[in-house]
Amino acid sequence: MNNLTPVQTQNVGRMIKDMRFVGMFYIVYGGLTCLSIIGALIGVPMIISGLRLRESADYFSTFQNQNDENAMALALEKQGSFFNIMKILMIISLVIFAIYIVFAIIAGLAGFAALLNT
Numbered sequence: 203m204n205n206l207t208p209v210q211t212q213n214v215g216r217m218i219k220d221m222r223f224v225g226m227f228y229i230v231y232g233g234l235t236c237l238s239i240i241g242a243l244i245g246v247p248m249i250i251s252g253l254r255l256r257e258s259a260d261y262f263s264t265f266q267n268q269n270d271e272n273a274m275a276l277a278l279e280k281q282g283s284f285f286n287i288m289k290i291l292m293i294i295s296l297v298i299f300a301i302y303i304v305f306a307i308i309a310g311l312a313g314f315a316a317l318l319n320t
Contacts, residue, residue, distance in 0.1 A: 205269065214266050221259035221281075228252030244291065251287040254280045 206214065232248030235241040261277030264270055 206266070211266065214262060218259045218262050218266070221255050221262070225252045225255035225259065225284075228255065244294075247287050247291055251284045251291075254284040254287065258284065 235245030
């Protein structure tokens, strides 16, 4: 039915299961993160990325079962969308963490200076 070897079919099957699990994890985690207003800034993109990953798994499953080349192209497109969203979230997280470290250092230095002045 398809041009995949048995080993490739097994690997794709495991990948589909893993993608569905990770996608559902991101959807649930994003939903929990959205419980706060500030958390929604991170939660909504996580939900969207989880949905993209689950869509990709569905297209990979279609490709595996029907050997549909269009499904493979869509699967890769959705998976690429997932990775782009996650890349942006990682960059934003690193920037926020760096700002936090700078403020922590400034607060620590201010506190230390206040101790010296007393």
